[in-house]
Amino acid sequence: MRNIPLHWQIAIAILLAVLAGILGGADGSISGLSFIAVYTFLGTIFLNALKMLIVPLVMSSIISGMAGVGGDKLEKLGGKTLLFYASSSLIAILIGLAVVNIIAPGSGDNQALAATISSSDPELSDTLAKVEGRGMTDVVQIFVRMVPTNVVAAAANGQMLGLIFFSLLFGFFLARSKSEHAATLMHFWQGVMDIMTEITMWVMKFAPLGVFGLVAKTVAITGFAAFKPMLLFFFTALIALLIHAFVALPLLLRYVGGINPKKHYAAMTPALLTAFSTASSSATLPLTLKSIQEESGVSKQVSGFVLPLGATVNMDGTALYECVAAMFIAQV
Numbered sequence: 001m002r003n004i005p006l007h008w009q010i011a012i013a014i015l016l017a018v019l020a021g022i023l024g025g026a027d028g029s030i031s032g033l034s035f036i037a038v039y040t041f042l043g044t045i046f047l048n049a050l051k052m053l054i055v056p057l058v059m060s061s062i063i064s065g066m067a068g069v070g071g072d073k074l075e076k077l078g079g080k081t082l083l084f085y086a087s088s089s090l091i092a093i094l095i096g097l098a099v100v101n102i103i104a105p106g107s108g109d110n111q112a113l114a115a116t117i118s119s120s121d122p123e124l125s126d127t128l129a130k131v132e133g134r135g136m137t138d139v140v141q142i143f144v145r146m147v148p149t150n151v152v153a154a155a156a157n158g159q160m161l162g163l164i165f166f167s168l169l170f171g172f173f174l175a176r177s178k179s180e181h182a183a184t185l186m187h188f189w190q191g192v193m194d195i196m197t198e199i200t201m202w203v204m205k206f207a208p209l210g211v212f213g214l215v216a217k218t219v220a221i222t223g224f225a226a227f228k229p230m231l232l233f234f235f236t237a238l239i240a241l242l243i244h245a246f247v248a249l250p251l252l253l254r255y256v257g258g259i260n261p262k263k264h265y266a267a268m269t270p271a272l273l274t275a276f277s278t279a280s281s282s283a284t285l286p287l288t289l290k291s292i293q294e295e296s297g298v299s300k301q302v303s304g305f306v307l308p309l310g311a312t313v314n315m316d317g318t319a320l321y322e323c324v325a326a327m328f329i330a331q332v
Helices: 006-024 035-069 071-103 111-116 122-131 136-146 151-156 160-176 182-222 225-255 261-278 281-294 300-313 316-331
Strands: none
Touching: 006 035, 006 182, 006 261, 035 071, 035 160, 035 182, 035 281, 035 300, 071 225, 071 300, 071 316, 136 160, 151 160, 160 182, 160 300, 182 261, 182 281, 225 261, 225 316, 261 281, 281 300
8 A cells, every 4th residue: 555645545445434334334343343433443543643733733834934934925925815715715605605596405395304404403503503693793703712812722722713813923023023032933933843744744644544434434324314305405515515626716726826726636635535534624734734835836834824724714615515504494
């Protein structure tokens, strides 16, 4: 397996996991050892290892990126980053709205479908809570959460927005500092980032095992029968996501970034497959940074500033899905 590229190792692991989940089922075991327990162990260890890297990697990459970019370039890069994030999220939402209204997965004879949707269902309640009754107060709360009262507590509790804001401030003033110790701090954070990158590369050697455990557990527990009542909704959300991922974003890459989409997607395949299996942009961040720097050739300064921020605030897939889910529930 060592000579096989990482993205192919992960792809093979996903296929094997689906087969193992189907064949083993939720009750499969050998010598009293449950398959689910093995899958859970592999998946949890892998996810924990990735999450372990997030805080030091995010802080070191943002601070190094901010300090390396400099004042004038930072203002230009920051403006472009925020404009792109707002534009791509808006495009994702509009695509979701268009597809869900064209297909209308919740319309027609909804009696059988409505019977499967309970207002007491926790996932439904969570989805509705995210989209109903929203206003400017919620936007204000984002800025309140952005300034943590205790940065150590924010790091411990996984409050990435507050941690990112602190790191942005630290890197910005480190770049402007005239202190004789500023250079030492810059070298320190750059050294931390280099070491975290090496640890990430080591952890990713075990990605196929971790991905296998995560996917096999999901398939074994849920199977495919759970998809049947809402199969049309599933395909509606999937079609919208595919349009955004393989039409809208490649067009932005080609005509805004001037980058060949095929080459970029090929370079990002390991990160994409890991994101697919972990369902977490934050957990995938270490591999995303590695892929974008080593395979796509983006500088550490730019990627260190853009990617950690994007993993927290630029969640196109989440925005698109919640839009489709809310419209689907309303149609039902």
